[in-house]
Amino acid sequence: MKILVVGSGAREHAIAKALDRTADVYTYMGRKNPGLARLSVNYEVNDESDFGSIIKFAKDNEVELAFIGPEAPLEKGIVDELAKEGIPSVGPTKKAAQIETNKAFMRQLFDDYNIPGSIKHGTFYDLDEAFKYIDEFGGPVVIKPIGLTGGKGVKIVGDQLADNNEAKEYVKEIFDQKMGGFEGVVIEELLLGEEYTIQAFVDGEHILPMPAAQDHPHAFEGNKGPITGGMGSYSDKNHLLPFLTKKDYDESVSIMKQTIDAIKEEAEPYKGILYGQFMLCADGPKIIEYNARFGDPESMNVLSLLEYDLAQIARQIVDGELNTVVFSNKASVCKYVVPDKYPNTEANDTIVTIDEEKINDLDAEVYYAAVYSDENDDIKLTSSRAIAVLAVRDTISESEKACEEAINYINGEVYHRRDVATEALLNEKIEHMKEIRG
Ligand code: GLY
Numbered sequence: 001m002k003i004l005v006v007g008s009g010a011r012e013h014a015i016a017k018a019l020d021r022t023a024d025v026y027t028y029m030g031r032k033n034p035g036l037a038r039l040s041v042n043y044e045v046n047d048e049s050d051f052g053s054i055i056k057f058a059k060d061n062e063v064e065l066a067f068i069g070p071e072a073p074l075e076k077g078i079v080d081e082l083a084k085e086g087i088p089s090v091g092p093t094k095k096a097a098q099i100e101t102n103k104a105f106m107r108q109l110f111d112d113y114n115i116p117g118s119i120k121h122g123t124f125y126d127l128d129e130a131f132k133y134i135d136e137f138g139g140p141v142v143i144k145p146i147g148l149t150g151g152k153g154v155k156i157v158g159d160q161l162a163d164n165n166e167a168k169e170y171v172k173e174i175f176d177q178k179m180g181g182f183e184g185v186v187i188e189e190l191l192l193g194e195e196y197t198i199q200a201f202v203d204g205e206h207i208l209p210m211p212a213a214q215d216h217p218h219a220f221e222g223n224k225g226p227i228t229g230g231m232g233s234y235s236d237k238n239h240l241l242p243f244l245t246k247k248d249y250d251e252s253v254s255i256m257k258q259t260i261d262a263i264k265e266e267a268e269p270y271k272g273i274l275y276g277q278f279m280l281c282a283d284g285p286k287i288i289e290y291n292a293r294f295g296d297p298e299s300m301n302v303l304s305l306l307e308y309d310l311a312q313i314a315r316q317i318v319d320g321e322l323n324t325v326v327f328s329n330k331a332s333v334c335k336y337v338v339p340d341k342y343p344n345t346e347a348n349d350t351i352v353t354i355d356e357e358k359i360n361d362l363d364a365e366v367y368y369a370a371v372y373s374d375e376n377d378d379i380k381l382t383s384s385r386a387i388a389v390l391a392v393r394d395t396i397s398e399s400e401k402a403c404e405e406a407i408n409y410i411n412g413e414v415y416h417r418r419d420v421a422t423e424a425l426l427n428e429k430i431e432h433m434k435e436i437r438g
Contacts, residue, residue, distance in 0.1 A: 001311050002026060002041075004058050004087075006048065006078065007069025008033045010369035010388045011296040015067055015310070016040070017367075018303045023311035026061045028054050034379055035368035048073055051081045058087055065089060065318055068272070074292050075101040075148055079272075088318035092292050095267040099259065099274070100292040103186045104146045110287070113262035117255040117278070117287045119191060125184040130171050133187055134164050140190040141167050144289075147180030151229055157190060160227070193281040194243050194433050195288065197233075197298045198252050200276070201313055202260055203322040204269030208313075209253045210302040211239035211327050214429075215295065219343055221419045228343045229385055232335040232420030234396050235301040239327060242396075242426050243433035244280060252278050252285045259290070271317050282436050300367055300390045301332040333399035333421040334390040336369070339381045340413045348381040352412030364391040364406035386414060396421055 001023045005016045008029030013036050016025045020039045027036045027043040037043055044057045049072065058066060066082050068074055068091030077094035091097075098105040103123075110118040123146070124130035134141055140157035141164060153174075161167050167187075174185050197215060201208040215233040219225035236242065240249055256276050263270045275291035275298070294303075303310070305327040316322045339348040356366050370384035387410055391402035400421040407416055419425050 001065075001315065002061065002063045003311060003314060004028060004061070004063040004066040005036070005069060006054060006066060006073060008036065008048070009069065009296060010367035010385070011294050011299045012036060012069035013367045013369075014300045014303045015069060015294065018306060018310040019067065019314070021311075022309050026057070026063055028057050031370070031372045031382075033368050034371070034373045035366070037373070049076060051076070051078055054078065055081065055085050055087075058082065059085065063087065065314060067091070067314055069293060071097070071100055071148060071291060071293050089272070090314045090317050091272040092270045093268050096263050096270040097292040098267060099263055099270070099290045101148055102146060103144050103289065104182075104184065106290060107186060109259065109262050109266060112266070113258065115255060115258045115262060117251070117285050119286050120189040122187050123184065124187065127172065127175050130185055130187065131168050134168055134171070137164065137187070137189075140164065142188040142190050143167050143170050143174070144186040144188065145174050145180030146182035146184050146186060149180045151227075153180055191279040191281055191286055191288070193279040193286075193436055194429055195277065195279050196241055196244055197295050198249070198256065198276045198278065199295060199298060199302055200253070200256055200274045201317060201322055201325065202270050202272060202274050203317045203320045204264065204271045205260075205320060206322045207253070207257050207260055207274065208322050208325045209256070210325075211235045211305060212241050212244055212249055212252075213295070213298040213301045214241055215298060216417060216420050221417050226343050228338075230295070230297050230336065231338070231417045232333070233295075233297045233301055234333045234399070234421035235305070235331065236396055237329045237331045237394060239329075243429050248280055248285055252276060255285065255287060269320075271320075280433065282438070296369075297334040297336060297388050300334045300388055302327065304332055304365065304390055304392050305330060330392045330394060331396040331399050332390060332392045333396060333403045334388050335403045335407060335416050335420050336385045337387045337389065337407060337410050337414045337416045338385045339383065340415055342384065345383045347383050348413065350381055350413050351378045352381050352386060352410065352414060354379065354387060355409040358409045359389065359406045362402060362406050364389055364402055381412065381414070396426065397423055
C-alpha cells in the first residue's frame, strides 16, 4: 500500500516507521527530517499549509491514503480537500477536528450530550462578562484561548498566572490579540490531580484505545520551569500507569467513546487518532482537552508497542472497519533531547551529532523532531525539541535506564530531563494521587 504521511516531526517519524513495516511511505514535510527522508520512497520538502502542493505530490505518487500528523493542516481542512480528490485520510475532517481546534465546541459538546468527565467552565465573547465570571468564580481559574495556539495559549493561576487578577489581564490580551483566531475565551476550574494521556484509533464509529501514557510538560527537572511540548513520556506493561487503575482507564475510554458518538451527531463522523488529555481527580477522570492527532512524545510510546500492522489499521479506519488491535506487554520510556535554550524560541542552527548505530546496539530507538539535514547532511538544531530517544523493556525502570544510556551518544548544545520516568518521580505521583483520593 502507498501511504502519504504529512508532517515533519518525531511524531510523523514514528508513524512513518510503523507504516514502513509493510507499506511504501511517501512524506510531505515542511523541513527535511533526516529520519523521515531516509525511510520514504519519495518525499517533498515544502509548505505544509500549501494543500495544492500536497495534493499534487499525493497524485503524482498515486498514494492510496494519507496519514495526517499535526493539527494545523487538520484545522484548515486538509482531509476535506484530499477527499475531494478521492484520497481518504487517517485524520478528521475540518468539522470533526473542532474537538481540538475549538475549545468552546468541545465544552459545549460535553454539556449538550451529558458526557461525564466535564468540569466547571464558561465560554465568553464579551470581555466584561468574562471578568465578572472570574470575579465570581470563587477559586483559581485556567484560561484558554478558543482556537489553536501551538500549545502555548493555556495559562493557569498558580503556575504562569499569579492570581485571578493576572488571569483577567491575560483574558484582555487574548481578546485584544484575537489569540487563536477568536475574540473569546474559555475559563475553567483548576483541577487537582495527575494528568495522563489516552490515545485511540477511531473509524467514525468504533474506538480502539491504546496504552495510557504520561508526558512531562515542564522544561526542567522536578517539574519546574515553563511548559513545553513535552520533555518525555512513559507507559507501563499493563497499559495502565502506576497511579491509574483499570477502572479509571475504562472510565476514560468510555468518555472518549461518548465524545465520538456526540461528534458524529453534532458534526461529522470522526476518523483518525483521538488524543484524550485527562486529569485523574479525587472523583475520577476529568477531560482537560482533546487533540485530533497522535501525541508527541506519546505516539512513540504506543507505536513502539503496536503488534498490529499500522497500514492495515489505517485502511480499516478509512473504511470504518476497525476490529481489534494488540500492544505488547512491555514498558516504554521516551526522553526528548532539546536545544540548550529551549523553550526559548531563539534559533540555534548548531550541529548535533547522533551515533545512531551505538544507540541501536543498545536496543534503543532515535526519532528525529525539529532538526534538519543541511546540504552537507549535517544535522542541525532549530529552536524546538530535537531528538527523541525511546527504549522498551519489561519495566519502566529498565526502560528509563536504557534511555539514559542511549542519550550519552547524542552530543551538541542540548539538554534533557534526567528525571523523566525515574522511580523517584513515579513514587511522587503515586503519593500525590493517594493524598488526593484520601
Ligand atoms: N504531549 C502533548 C501533545 O502531544 O500535545
